[in-house]
Amino acid sequence: MEIKRRTTRRIMIGNVAIGGGAPVSIQSMLVTRTADIVASMAQINALHQAGCELIRIAIADEQDAQAVEALKRQSPLPLIADIHFDHKLALTAIAGGIDALRINPGNIGSEANVREIVAAVRERMIPIRIGVNSGSIHPDLLRRYGLSAGAMVESALQHVHILERLSYHEIKISVKASHLGLTLDSYRLLSQRCDYPLHLGLTEAGTEFKGMIKSSIALGILLSEGIGDTIRVSLTAEPEREIAVAQALLQTLGLRRGLDIISCPTCGRTRINLITLTQQVEDALKHLADMPLTVAVMGCAVNGPGEAREADYGIAGGEGEGLLFAKGRIVGKYPEQVLVRELVKLIEEHSGDRS
Amino acid sequence: MEIKRRTTRRIMIGNVAIGGGAPVSIQSMLVTRTADIVASMAQINALHQAGCELIRIAIADEQDAQAVEALKRQSPLPLIADIHFDHKLALTAIAGGIDALRINPGNIGSEANVREIVAAVRERMIPIRIGVNSGSIHPDLLRRYGLSAGAMVESALQHVHILERLSYHEIKISVKASHLGLTLDSYRLLSQRCDYPLHLGLTEAGTEFKGMIKSSIALGILLSEGIGDTIRVSLTAEPEREIAVAQALLQTLGLRRGLDIISCPTCGRTRINLITLTQQVEDALKHLADMPLTVAVMGCAVNGPGEAREADYGIAGGEGEGLLFAKGRIVGKYPEQVLVRELVKLIEEHSGDRS
Numbered sequence: 001m002e003i004k005r006r007t008t009r010r011i012m013i014g015n016v017a018i019g020g021g022a023p024v025s026i027q028s029m030l031v032t033r034t035a036d037i038v039a040s041m042a043q044i045n046a047l048h049q050a051g052c053e054l055i056r057i058a059i060a061d062e063q064d065a066q067a068v069e070a071l072k073r074q075s076p077l078p079l080i081a082d083i084h085f086d087h088k089l090a091l092t093a094i095a096g097g098i099d100a101l102r103i104n105p106g107n108i109g110s111e112a113n114v115r116e117i118v119a120a121v122r123e124r125m126i127p128i129r130i131g132v133n134s135g136s137i138h139p140d141l142l143r144r145y146g147l148s149a150g151a152m153v154e155s156a157l158q159h160v161h162i163l164e165r166l167s168y169h170e171i172k173i174s175v176k177a178s179h180l181g182l183t184l185d186s187y188r189l190l191s192q193r194c195d196y197p198l199h200l201g202l203t204e205a206g207t208e209f210k211g212m213i214k215s216s217i218a219l220g221i222l223l224s225e226g227i228g229d230t231i232r233v234s235l236t237a238e239p240e241r242e243i244a245v246a247q248a249l250l251q252t253l254g255l256r257r258g259l260d261i262i263s264c265p266t267c268g269r270t271r272i273n274l275i276t277l278t279q280q281v282e283d284a285l286k287h288l289a290d291m292p293l294t295v296a297v298m299g300c301a302v303n304g305p306g307e308a309r310e311a312d313y314g315i316a317g318g319e320g321e322g323l324l325f326a327k328g329r330i331v332g333k334y335p336e337q338v339l340v341r342e343l344v345k346l347i348e349e350h351s352g353d354r355s
Numbered sequence: 356m357e358i359k360r361r362t363t364r365r366i367m368i369g370n371v372a373i374g375g376g377a378p379v380s381i382q383s384m385l386v387t388r389t390a391d392i393v394a395s396m397a398q399i400n401a402l403h404q405a406g407c408e409l410i411r412i413a414i415a416d417e418q419d420a421q422a423v424e425a426l427k428r429q430s431p432l433p434l435i436a437d438i439h440f441d442h443k444l445a446l447t448a449i450a451g452g453i454d455a456l457r458i459n460p461g462n463i464g465s466e467a468n469v470r471e472i473v474a475a476v477r478e479r480m481i482p483i484r485i486g487v488n489s490g491s492i493h494p495d496l497l498r499r500y501g502l503s504a505g506a507m508v509e510s511a512l513q514h515v516h517i518l519e520r521l522s523y524h525e526i527k528i529s530v531k532a533s534h535l536g537l538t539l540d541s542y543r544l545l546s547q548r549c550d551y552p553l554h555l556g557l558t559e560a561g562t563e564f565k566g567m568i569k570s571s572i573a574l575g576i577l578l579s580e581g582i583g584d585t586i587r588v589s590l591t592a593e594p595e596r597e598i599a600v601a602q603a604l605l606q607t608l609g610l611r612r613g614l615d616i617i618s619c620p621t622c623g624r625t626r627i628n629l630i631t632l633t634q635q636v637e638d639a640l641k642h643l644a645d646m647p648l649t650v651a652v653m654g655c656a657v658n659g660p661g662e663a664r665e666a667d668y669g670i671a672g673g674e675g676e677g678l679l680f681a682k683g684r685i686v687g688k689y690p691e692q693v694l695v696r697e698l699v700k701l702i703e704e705h706s707g708d709r710s
Contacts, residue, residue: 001534001535001536001539002536134665135665147665178617178651178665179356179665180356180607180608180609181356181357181609184356184579203619206615206616206617206618206633207616207618207633207634207637209599209603210603210607210616212567212568212571213567213571213600213603213604213607214603214607216567216568216571216572216575217571217572217575217576217579217604217607217608218575220571220572220573220575220576221572221575221576221579224539224572224576234619236618236619236629236630236633236652237630238630244564245568248564248565248568248569249568249572252535252565252568252569252572253535253572254535254536260561261561261562261565262533262561263561263562263591264558264589264591274591275591275592275593278561278562278591279562282562296533297591310489310490310502310533310534
């Protein structure tokens with residue numbers, strides 16, 4: 001799928017580029033208490049292992065803010081401090097080496113507070129995410145626009161203008177809602193109104209199951225329109241699950257390459273246990289997850305060989321035995337019990353040739 | 356979300372209308388051997404319970420075709436026979452009372468075979484789905500167009516023209532691929548080229564996890580553009596899972612109303628176990644799944660009350676206790692242990708008022 005990505009300014013969060021043609025990056029947020037260094041580091045490392053690229057942490061009090069220094073010393077990933085209302089916490093996080101802030105400058109009191117923050121971030125070009133949620137729009141804007149994309153975007157741009165007046169442009173923006181239509185409309189409008197990089201997400205997406213579906217639809221639609229520079233899939237689940245969904249999403253959209261296992265739904269024609277077989281293939285190829293390959297697992301002779309033609313490698317199952325394919329050509333026929341082993345061997349041999 | 360659905364002709368599969376403004380219907384396919392009546396009926400009933408509206412069955416041989424009569428006698432849902440190449444099997448299925456066929460008239464041999472089928476379906480206006488898969492395009496078209504939307508659509512329309520020449524228009528069409536971009540482009544092109552109702556799906560969507568994401572993106576994008584009259588979410592998993600995904604997808608897009616539970620991802624500010632709480636709410640409200648309500652489960656005081664304002668009912672959790680909301684107003688404060696019970700009581704009381 002050929003996506004024409006919208007042109008945005010580029011910011012840097014630590015060593016991760018966002019916007020300006022950089023790959024769409026994946027982020028998540030700790031669910032630990034930030035000040036609990038041991039628990040927080042364990043989760044940061046788990047997220048890193050899972051493929052997360054940026055991590056947000058909630059700074060709810062002075063203890064959390066003080067913890068930034070220790071976390072930054074140990075974290076393999078850039079950290080973003082999520083702060084509401086209290087600019088002192090932001091200053092402590094900046095002093096601790098934080099890589100980015102999520103803070104809305106219109107909500108931190110006096111102009112002096114804003115100037116103090118901007119002076120502190122300017123030195124290291126620390127980016128600030130302006131994050132507007134449908135639940136936290138100013139009542140004045142709600143009266144004027146209703147709960148609409150107009151209100152969301154106007155609210156975000158008011159915060160942006162505060163930074164622009166101080167000539168600070170290291171900005172990314174999010175306009176999240178839990179409602180799909182409002183989320184889509186808000187990001188579309190925002191992307192017309194400015195060229196800052198955008199952080200995509202839904203708020204309150206729901207349980208893992210519903211959240212996966214809702215986020216896939218919303219982020220899928222926006223990314224396919226070229227909108228979005230970094231994403232968070234919010235799930236009420238362990239944060240590692242968010243990463244797996246985000247990766248599969250980017251891969252499906254062709255925004256990230258990797259191993260793609262396609263498999264047919266079973267049907268009355270299938271004479272092999274395809275659910276088990278597909279799972280076995282997925283497990284057996286885990287170590288090749290980064291390979292830009294398509295592997296097809298097919299259950300029958302009707303669509304099997306045809307579909308397998310599109311894949312780099314494939315299995316088409318029959319009664320007790322199956323065919324192996326490479327680039328659409330049959331390369332062997334094996335009993336069911338050794339089919340997966342032979343597939344893995346075949347791919348490893350070929351991929352060895354490539355490297 | 357306001358979707359402007361494309362105008363299509365209407366066909367009837369049993370008592371289920373497809374196209375012409377009818378609600379987008381959900382279908383799945385049996386994975387049992389069709390001729391195994393006991394197993395097939397068990398799966399038909401399970402799918403019916405899960406909310407499936409149309410069921411496709413594979414007719415691979417004469418035994419399967421003969422089984423149609425017994426299945427039709429017992430099935431609470433319309434049945435669609437999936438037949439490749441053999442028009443005699445189609446005739447047997449029609450005699451057995453089948454509600455629709457999936458058969459490509461260009462693949463069943465002579466013109467006489469096609470005439471025989473059309474004569475048989477015409478009497479009861481039995482619809483025929485033309486189903487083109489990226490893996491089964493005629494080599495001539497592949498040579499002319501490459502593997503492209505043009506080849507997919509041309510292939511489908513060649514089959515359609517065979518029926519049109521016999522003045523038969525009870526048709527729906529699918530153009531499925533496993534590749535996202537090809538699927539989107541094919542359906543978009545097809546929807547410009549004809550006004551038959553469209554059956555949406557991907558082939559070989561993958562394991563349950565990847566398939567959910569891929570189908571949500573593909574079907575989400577197309578349905579949001581107004582394309583699609585009936586859907587199948589193909590998963591290499593038990594077919595009931597396909598129904599759950601399809602329902603959540605349609606609900607998210609606003610194409611079907613029902614209970615919507617939104618919940619925030621937990622973060623460092625959360626002082627309650629939100630994953631457990633959300634799951635409890637989901638379980639406790641199962642019996643109200645058809646109610647067109649939004650229920651918010653929030654973990655903190657920052658976004659909680661604001662987001663809960665958009666919902667019909669909500670909980671915003673605090674330390675060991677939480678607030679209950681109705682239409683954005685606080686209606687009570689309860690200890691964590693009784694919060695869900697009180698929420699259910701509140702909703703049941705109010706929903707009783709409505710009915």
